[in-house]
Amino acid sequence: MSDLLSQDEIDALLRGMSESSSQxxxxxxxDKDVLGExxxxxxxxxxxxxxILLNQKVNITTPVVSVLRWDELPKEFPVPYVAIKVVYKEGLEGVNLLILKKEDVEIIADLMMGGTGNIEFSEELSELQISAIQEAMNQMIGSASTSLSSMLNLRIDISPPEAFVIDFAQNAEEMIPELKxxxxxxxxxxxxxxxxxxxxxxxxxxxxxxxxxxVNAMLSNTLGAFPAEERTEAKSSVQETIRTSEKPSMEESSKRQTVASSHSFQQKKEEKSERVYNVSPVQFESFDEEEERRYPENIELxxxxxxxxxxxxxxxxxLVREILEFSTGSIIELDKLAGEPVDILVNxxxxxxxEVVVxxxxxxxxxTDIVNPSNRL
Structure with a gap:
């Protein structure tokens, strides 16, 4: 019997691989529900x-998730938009593209530069406007990545976001080959x-x-505490909970740490076995020498x-009479001596x-000196 595969067998294998890849x-x-969450x-x-950056009330509502093909993008985005490309380098590997309307970018850029946002729209964005929206998105994506890192229990590192004007009917293939x-x-x-x-x-x-x-990172982190024999049932319950739950507000969602359905499974797990308590000696901090200053884990926020x-x-x-006598050339004597340290205030x-330098x-x-935290209070 020949060890070589026939053409029919090769075709069958290729079809199987194609179907597996498609699945x-x-x-x-x-998956859409998990991505939306x-x-x-x-x-x-x-x-x-x-x-905080714009000094305006910003609200971003619950997302709507859909799937498109590359050739559908020009119809979905018929006019030039501003894209912010984010590359994930550690923890997750891939590309995420943020899309904003050109008019929205002009308003955000004006607010970033201290304006009122009430502007006349121009035909093309200036380099200053591109830089302003890039900085705003850099801050936004940094906060979103920190939240994502806590949610997935992963260390996530991204490259600095890159902002540019994109026309999906003309220059999209050059700008975002990863999506192509x-x-x-x-x-x-x-x-x-x-x-x-x-x-x-x-x-x-x-x-x-x-x-x-x-999706896999989200489900793996949520289901990691369950035994292997319970994970299939838990996965279905978690996805069903995400799908049928009411759409929460953004403020409530940002505080959510776990999926609610995990509590019922945890209770079942505890009922199957007796509780075991790990007892260990109390570890007190050492006061012999000053330890290195440590910041809270969530300081990045x-x-x-x-x-x-x-x-x-x-x-x-x-006195009021002395102030009224002020004129050009008047000298006001302060309460500090020449060369005495000046105070540095934050808020x-x-x-x-x-000390003052030039x-x-x-x-x-x-x-020259940092005020002791206890003295600040």
């Missing part, structure tokens, strides 16, 4: 960050409102293979919050001492 890359309705939570924290090579593309659409200035959509385009990574720094040279008190609270043609302050 792995197909996005099911349950991931987007719901991660974009909730992103909306909070954008609200995907058979199907997952579109996650959010309704975004910014004060009374924007009522529009912000969209995510994700290759199917990367979307599958997100507020690292991008802007603070106002003020340097105070000195103070004095004057009105003294946090350090320093950097090129600008004044600066060299920090």
């Amino acid at each position: 792995e890359t197909t996005i099911t309705d349950q 991931i987007g719901n939570i991660s974009m909730g924290t992103a909306a909070t960050t954008l609200s 090579s995907a058979d199907e593309i997952v579109k996650v659409a959010f309704r975004m409102t910014v004060g009374d200035l924007i009522d529009s959509q912000i969209m995510q385009l994700i290759p199917v293979d990367f979307a599958k990574q997100l 507020i690292l991008d919050v802007p603070l106002e720094i003020t340097v105070e040279l000195g103070r004095t008190q004057k 009105g609270k003294v946090i350090a001492k320093g 950097i090129d043609e600008n004044f600066g302050v060299r920090i």
